[in-house]
Amino acid sequence: MKKILFSFLIIFPAFLTVRAQSYALQLTNNDLACYLDIFESGKYLIKLSHKNAPDLVISQPLSFGKYTVEDNGNYTLTDGTNQYVITLEPVTGNKIFMVKDGFRWMQLNYFVKSSDKPSSPVSISSDFLSRSELLSYREKIRIDKNTYKNKFRNGFYQSDFNPEFTFRAHEDGTYSIRFYSLELSNGTWEKEDNFLKLKDDNLAAYFFVAVEPEDKLKSILMPGDFSLTRFSKVS
Structure with missing residues (x-):
């Protein structure tokens, strides 16, 4: 009987979940904030918010x-979309977490509990395209040989939705994705068929951007975008 109880105690932590809570990651840019919402259902959401004006806050999952x-x-x-992993180490119970693995700007930084309630409803994820939908769209483009004619040029691209969400591809094969002053992701890129294949230096995952006509790009699997956002070349 003791052996059974001991085995149960060993495996039990893997199934523990915390109550719904919200955490804030302090960034050097005072107008930019990063929030982590943990839900009782075993789901989470990380979002960035930028304060453009006293009453105007732009949030980006x-x-x-x-x-x-x-x-x-x-x-x-x-x-759930790009299947990379972020590892959090509890420092003070579940009130403070240190980021062990994740985006470079997150690592060795701290998520500090800010509320007992998530800052967003868990249903917000239903507004995004799922991984299967994005993969299906990527495959549709991949098999369309006409898209292979689209030419890609290195340079600076801005989101058509928010000009402060940008992508830059350098001639040396490196890239940078930024949200306002924060560099979300950086690493290397290569042209693969009619896509740019991006490898973040700190994540075990690849991101994909489709090459479109007239110096346009379209996010397929890209951090910070879940709605096939277009980017236009600026310089």
Whole structure:
């Protein structure tokens, strides 16, 4: 009987979930904030917010998916769209988490509990295209040989939705994705068929951007975008 109880205690932490809560990650840009919402359903949402004016705040989802609590107490957040992993290590119970693995600007920074209620409803994720929908769209473009004629030029691209959401591809094969002054992702890029294949230096995942006519790009699997946003070349 003791052996059975002991085994149960060993595996139980992996199924633990915390109550719905919200955390804030302090950034150097005072007008930019990063929030982590943890839901009782075992899901999470990370979003960025920029204060353009006293009464105008622009929010952009960065990552959402499911989390698990590991045997060592760490929280593993698995992005449902791009399937990269963010690892959080509890410092003070579940009030403060240190980011062990994730985007470079997150690492060794701290999510501090700010509220007992999430800042967004869990239903917000239903507004985004799912991974299967995005993969299906990517495959549709891949098999369309006409799109292979689209030419890509290095340079600076801005989102048609928000000009402060940008993508830059350098001649040396490196790239940078920025949201206002924050560099969301950086790494290397290569042309693959009619796509740009992006490899973040700190994540075990690839992002994809479709090459379109007239110096346009379209996000397919890209951090911070879940709605096939177009980017236009500026310089």
